[in-house]
Amino acid sequence: MVVDFLWSLANVIAFGFMGVAFQSFSDMDINIVPYQFFLINTLVWTVFSNPFIDGAYSVTDEASWGTIGFMIANKIKFEDIALGRYFATGVRFFIIFFALTPLVYVTGAIHTTTTIFLESLLVITILFFFLGGIVLILTALTIMYKRLGEFPRITLTIIRILSTYFTPLATFGRIHPSLPNILYQFPMTSGIVELRKMLILGDNSAFYTVLRISILGTLVVYTMGLSLIYIATMESKRRGTIEKY
């Protein structure tokens, strides 16, 4: 009940924030019209959302089948379960992404060259890997604290908001002037901002900056995720709760 209330409240706040942002469209730091903004965001996030949820809940789901013990006794690690599910669902949604791209192209939202389109695919792939690292961290929390409830979905929504899915980066400057610059260092934020520029405007000037930020971020979250899973697994084996979720 409380979680449902918070979820509804978050939606009201998010869409209220969006309304304010788009009332003064001058906040847009680039020349992008709203329909392009939302179409590209939706297209790119097609790849991320479902694999993230599948991966984050994979251990809980596997435990409901009673196969966790069997898997551990067969050298299958929790990161294998989570990433296996994440990448398997990811392949499905990459295929859907490729099926949707021509439709979005027809609407006129995509104005780019083949080279820049391929570069944007590389950025999407690295961001996909980055979110896999976040899934690992959530998996570690699952092993440690068992049922996370709506926490993975809330995490996904927060990442969406921070990635400028709902509003342009410049609108965050209203909260604090330095916030857009800080947020830009978050791989999902800089990635989505620059993907819009690459796909809508054909502007790849920040391509290497985005690569650097996203690869570094990916290394950090994987290191954190794998370390936390190791610690959580050892602790859970010690407590005797490794199969209980």
Added chain:
Amino acid sequence: MKGIEAIELRKSFIDGGERVEVLSGVTFSIPKGSNLAVIGPNGSGKTTLLKILSTILSPDSGRAYIRGFDIMEEADNVRKIITYINPEFRLHERLTVKRTLKFFAIIQDVDWQSSIPLLELFGIKHMLDSPVAALSTGQKAALKFIIGMMKNPEVLFMDEVFSGLDISRVEKLLMIVDTLLQEKSVDLVIVDHNPDVLDRLCDKVIVMERGKPVTRVYSTKELLRKFDYKWDIIVTWMREIDQNTLEDLKRSYDCNCIIIGPDRARIFVKDDNIVKEITDYLVKNSRNVIEINTSPVTLKDLFLEVIMKQTKFMIDESQ
């Protein structure tokens, strides 16, 4: 060559804010080629022991070796040669038998077709393309066993795999499992509440009780010799058990009574001479007795006595 060795294994859990010691120093050693039954009342740590030996849980202290591999230091080597099947293990009902086998073959890094001879043996090869939902309970239990045997383990840990099966299915599964274990030289460590299963499959036994150390392995013959009781009297009443008669018997004779159903009880007797006295007493004093069977105790009776011990069915001195 040592098959499985445990040295002073200890494990405790936090339960309701209190630390409860489940394993209080388990020490045993069995040679390769043994089939071990782990018996004891509920909550005595049988499943915990199996999970520690199969590297799923870690002990608080102590060491254990499977075929010479340390379960903590060389867990990956242990995992190569063992399979663990537990009662919570469920199969996806909508997957076909073949896809289920392929899935578990990938997990175990083996070819799924290695299971075909076993499918033939269990008579379910023709159901390869059927969904798991179409299998009977016995066939599902067989499928779980086949999954467990896919990678040709050297040691098989089975935790109540036979639970929930009726007598005929248990019998059919037992016949095949017994033959297979001998043919493939797989060592078995099993927890099961069905004395028939343990009696048929195992030649070694460890007896567990919560809070007490385990210090030795018994051969089943040795355990039978140690068993105090020589005779087993099964009494059936017309409707329900006559508790008063049982308590009178307990007071008057050197025997142990275990209730095994709403209308049936087992009476274990030490002395040959008392058997006749007890049957006479039952005939004379308990009106609703409809059947009395006497027989020498078997290993099955022993398992039953140990398993039922400390449960509500036990009529002990304090009652």
